[in-house]
Amino acid sequence: MTADPPALAVRGLSVAYGDMVAVHDATFTIAPGQACAITGPNGNGKSSILMGIAGLIRRRGGVEIFGAPAPSGDVRWAARHGLTLVPERRQLYPGLSAADNILLGCYGWTRSLRRARTSGPFGTALDLFPELRPHLRQSAGTLSGGQQQMVAIMRGLAAAPKILAVDEPCLGLAEVVARRVYDALAAIHEAGTTLIVVEEAPKRALTICDRRVEVRNGVAIAR
Amino acid sequence: MKFGNLVIAGLVTGSIYAVFAVCVSVWYRVSNILNLAVGDFAMAGALGVDNLYRVKSWPLPAAIAATLVVVAVFAVAYDLVVLRLAQDGPRRQEGIVITFFFTFALSFFIDGVAKILFGTDVHAAPALWNGASLTVLSTLHIERAGLLVLACAVLIGSAFWLYIRYTLGGKAMEACGENPLGARIAGIDTRRYRRLIFVGTAVIAAVFGIVESPITGFTYLSGATISLTGFIAAAYGGFRKPGRALLAGLAIGILEALLGGYVSAEYGDTVLYAILAALVLAWPRAMGFESAVTG
Numbered sequence: 001m002t003a004d005p006p007a008l009a010v011r012g013l014s015v016a017y018g019d020m021v022a023v024h025d026a027t028f029t030i031a032p033g034q035a036c037a038i039t040g041p042n043g044n045g046k047s048s049i050l051m052g053i054a055g056l057i058r059r060r061g062g063v064e065i066f067g068a069p070a071p072s073g074d075v076r077w078a079a080r081h082g083l084t085l086v087p088e089r090r091q092l093y094p095g096l097s098a099a100d101n102i103l104l105g106c107y108g109w110t111r112s113l114r115r116a117r118t119s120g121p122f123g124t125a126l127d128l129f130p131e132l133r134p135h136l137r138q139s140a141g142t143l144s145g146g147q148q149q150m151v152a153i154m155r156g157l158a159a160a161p162k163i164l165a166v167d168e169p170c171l172g173l174a175e176v177v178a179r180r181v182y183d184a185l186a187a188i189h190e191a192g193t194t195l196i197v198v199e200e201a202p203k204r205a206l207t208i209c210d211r212r213v214e215v216r217n218g219v220a221i222a223r
Numbered sequence: 224m225k226f227g228n229l230v231i232a233g234l235v236t237g238s239i240y241a242v243f244a245v246c247v248s249v250w251y252r253v254s255n256i257l258n259l260a261v262g263d264f265a266m267a268g269a270l271g272v273d274n275l276y277r278v279k280s281w282p283l284p285a286a287i288a289a290t291l292v293v294v295a296v297f298a299v300a301y302d303l304v305v306l307r308l309a310q311d312g313p314r315r316q317e318g319i320v321i322t323f324f325f326t327f328a329l330s331f332f333i334d335g336v337a338k339i340l341f342g343t344d345v346h347a348a349p350a351l352w353n354g355a356s357l358t359v360l361s362t363l364h365i366e367r368a369g370l371l372v373l374a375c376a377v378l379i380g381s382a383f384w385l386y387i388r389y390t391l392g393g394k395a396m397e398a399c400g401e402n403p404l405g406a407r408i409a410g411i412d413t414r415r416y417r418r419l420i421f422v423g424t425a426v427i428a429a430v431f432g433i434v435e436s437p438i439t440g441f442t443y444l445s446g447a448t449i450s451l452t453g454f455i456a457a458a459y460g461g462f463r464k465p466g467r468a469l470l471a472g473l474a475i476g477i478l479e480a481l482l483g484g485y486v487s488a489e490y491g492d493t494v495l496y497a498i499l500a501a502l503v504l505a506w507p508r509a510m511g512f513e514s515a516v517t518g
Contacts, residue, residue, distance in 0.1 A: 080410055
């Protein structure tokens with residue numbers, strides 16, 4: 001009997017910064033197609049869980065992405081295996097144009113600029129926020145915070161992810177922009193992508209998520 | 224036609240500075256490290272080929288190929304051993320230490336090895352294109368080696384430009400320097416690009432040393448001077464704009480030739496550096512120095 005593996009399986013994940021343990025023994029799974037919110041107050045370890053899963057920081061414990069065990073501290077491995085991170089503070093390339101930022105999302109699956117430009121994922125990414133079209137040639141560093149967040153999500157979508165993990169997508173954004181961002185995340189989920197959203201305010205996250213992992217003092221409780 | 228000939232000579236020297244400036248700024252864009260050893264790779268190329276060809280009597284193509292392979296292998300080893308530990312290791316260095324010190328040390332190291340291997344005399348790789356200097360419009364003279372240098376500069380400049388502008392790899396390379404973390408999130412291997420461009424620019428520098436050395440001759444210390452001028456030209460492009468660095472390199476070369484021809488052959492360089500310093504003091508922003516400091 002071989003059941004389909006979960007999109008993400010986290011077993012006994014711990015993250016420490018020096019002597020300070022940020023996440024202790026987190027265990028949960030997310031099924032393909034689910035949208036999961038990781039919620040909790042700031043400084044309680046929810047971003048650390050996501051960064052540990054994505055390989056941005058070293059962790060202990062096991063992480064499997066669609067059944068494949070992920071090495072610790074290798075963000076490129078996660079990107080190549082379908083988990084794309086839209087990180088906190090966006091981490092764009094400020095001197096490159098918005099279009100180039102989004103195009104580079106395609107780097108995980110192609111090295112051809114022409115293939116990237118004509119690809120489905122790039123087109124889907126552009127269609128996600130049509131209001132950004134007039135700004136595509138502008139340097140990403142000169143865009144507003146909301147526009148930069150849109151570019152970060154578009155770059156994530158251009159990677160054709162099986163799992164899109166978004167860290168604090170609305171941090172510092174005006175309410176109207178935050179709502180727009182959540183509409184887009186809902187559309188991505190409806191199109192079949194597994195979604196993980198780290199969010200301080202569970203109320204907003206739960207408008208689009210069908211399950212929730214709550215983090216308190218570094219302890220994760222799957223609900 | 225003294226003026227025309229000075230401009231041609233200046234263009235040739237300037238294109239050397241320009242290529243070194245492009246090498247410095249392209250790699251800085253990728254790695255956020257300034258390569259102060261780029262001129263030393265040129266010196267190693269020129270003196271290595273001279274040594275194998277003249278002293279060891281190797282055939283010229285074999286001498287060139289062997290020298291370039293040695294330069295490439297050495298650059299790979301330096302990246303794998305020193306730069307990887309310095310920039311990626313558990314005790315990685317940041318700020319000015321990583322930006323300057325490791326390539327500065329490399330420059331001294333290469334000079335020291337070259338002194339032992341090649342001695343302190345002036346040498347040059349054999350001319351790749353023999354014959355008298357060419358005459359254009361009956362009064363303008365250009366040396367054949369100079370023409371080769373110009374051709375190589377145009378070739379390398381356009382190759383870099385096409386790579387950065389029209390390939391996803393070129394954009395990924397830029398992303399590495401813009402935001403290394405953001406690049407890794409997109410699946411870009413920042414270390415591979417750092418190594419690729421470091422080795423690539425080292426080999427380009429060595430090729431330039433080989434092509435150019437018949438004009439000026441090289442000693443084991445020549446690399447530092449070329450690095451310095453290339454570095455200054457790159458600074459005028461804010462270290463991140465290869466196009467501006469290229470123009471600055473050409474302008475410095477022409478200015479140097481004109482000063483040498485009209486002002487003083489002896490004090491030409493001194494006047495040149497005084498002018499360059501004055502320009503920076505007068506218009507730091509326009510000269511790109513502000514962005515060089517603030518990124």
